[in-house]
Amino acid sequence: MDVEIVVKLKKGLLNPEAKTIEKSLNLLGYKNVSDFDTKKVFLMKIDAKSAEEAGKQADEMCRRILVNPVIQEYEITVK
Amino acid sequence: MIGVLEFPGSNCDYDVLRALQDVVKTEARMVFFKNQDLSDLDGLVVPGGFSYGDHLRAGAIAAKMEVMDKVKVLAAQSKPVLGICNGFQILCESGLLPGALTRNTSMKFICKWVKLEVQNSTSAFTNLYKKGEIVNMPIAHGEGRYFCDDNTLKELKKNNQIAFAYNGENPNGSVENIAGVCNREGNVLGLMPHPERSSEKLLGGEDGRRIFEAMVNHIKSKK
Secondary structure, eight states: OOEEEEEEOOOSSHHHHHHHHHHHHHHHTTTOOOOOOOOEEEEOOOOSSHHHHHHHHHHHIIIIIIIIIITTTEEEEOO | EEEEOOTTOOOOOHHHHHIIIIIIIOEEEEEEETTTOOTTTTTEOOOOBBBGGGGSSSTHHHTTTTHHHHHHHHTTTTEEEEEEEEHHHHHHHHHHSEEEEEEETTOOOEEEEEEEOOOSSTTTTTTTSSSSOOOEEEESSSSOOEEOHHHHHHHHHTOOOEEEEESSSSSSEEEEEEEEEOOSSSSEOOOOOGGGGGGGGGGGGGGGGHHHOOOOOOOHHHO
């Protein structure tokens, strides 16, 4: 199964990388750009019997190491 | 005996070992993360550096290594555990300390001396300082912006867990200028500044030395 995990900073948390990129876009003349954001995407293959099983395992990985719940939230897609 | 825990990418390990052995004259040894026997240790320092190349999140991978279960046992036995810089990030990621360290607001790696206000003068590491005392220590980090949610912050204040706060300027955007926090019991401390780099006059200052001295005193008082 192809599994995609999208990790992003929790709402309201400052994302300095996104702010810096947004500023640079504004400086390049794209003054109509706002709310710029960045996310992290993890891609992997999981050998599992069903999409549900793969999703469950991916969720376990997120809780164990891939995501820090203090600052981040995540979404899992199994294809 | 105090252990200095080494992960691949730790780079302040020998600085800490020197501060312990040569400056405060106590018994200390290196502990490689694969060595699971910590039974001879009275305390532990998780030094700074870039464990696992800071990949995923700073400290995240080291925090999940098996040896950290042993570190949690040491902490539960009221033995002092100190995390410096990357060590602080590891202790937060492992759940031994609340909160998280995130990218500096400026996006820059900052390496300079800063002023700190001592806010807790009762923990196993800070009881040789006076509350409100201003001390100097160097910082060197790219991900030192301390963050925690409002409830955690209230708890930290209520339980006197904010050990050090940046004074004058907040170099990284930390919430409430937080530079270091301890656990409720005061036997686990994490801080972004480097006390080992400010433990001798030759290094430009010796305000950090008292952290190690207090740690040694704490161990002696328990024996």
